[in-house]
Amino acid sequence: MRAYRSLPTFQGKSDFSRWLSAIAVRSCYDYWRKAYRSREVPISTLPEKHENWLEAALSGASEQSHHEEGLQTEAKELLNWALAQLSAEERMVIELVYLEGLSVKEAADLLGWSVANVKVRSFRSRKKLEKLLTRQGAQGKRW
Numbered sequence: 001m002r003a004y005r006s007l008p009t010f011q012g013k014s015d016f017s018r019w020l021s022a023i024a025v026r027s028c029y030d031y032w033r034k035a036y037r038s039r040e041v042p043i044s045t046l047p048e049k050h051e052n053w054l055e056a057a058l059s060g061a062s063e064q065s066h067h068e069e070g071l072q073t074e075a076k077e078l079l080n081w082a083l084a085q086l087s088a089e090e091r092m093v094i095e096l097v098y099l100e101g102l103s104v105k106e107a108a109d110l111l112g113w114s115v116a117n118v119k120v121r122s123f124r125s126r127k128k129l130e131k132l133l134t135r136q137g138a139q140g141k142r143w
């Protein structure tokens with residue numbers, strides 16, 4: 001089909017069989033590339049040793065992933081607790097500058113403050129947040 005569709009592009013500068021062979025070779029490459037990308041090996045065809053290893057690796061990765069998700073959830077909860085301890089202005093400047101990644105100038109424009117004021121407040125708010133988190137960690141409390 002490719003050769004038939006490509007006939008209008010044949011210019012006759014080379015041998016027709018060579019032109020046809022090139023199309024056939026490229027078609028084979030395309031087929032094998034596609035087959036390679038979508039290949040699947042059923043677990044049942046693996047030797048028992050490899051099947052056991054694969055199952056162990058997958059279960060270990062699942063346990064680790066679950067543990068990491070738990071730690072991430074706990075960290076988010078702790079951060080939300082600490083942010084709730086800050087005043088509205090302190091929390092806004094922390095969220096804009098550190099969590100949303102705005103520049104000091106962008107945050108100043110949004111808040112209607114001077115750039116210097118945003119710098120000072122963000123520094124002080126970050127230190128206060130750090131102190132809250134450090135104290136919470138040292139006490140080992142659950143919020």
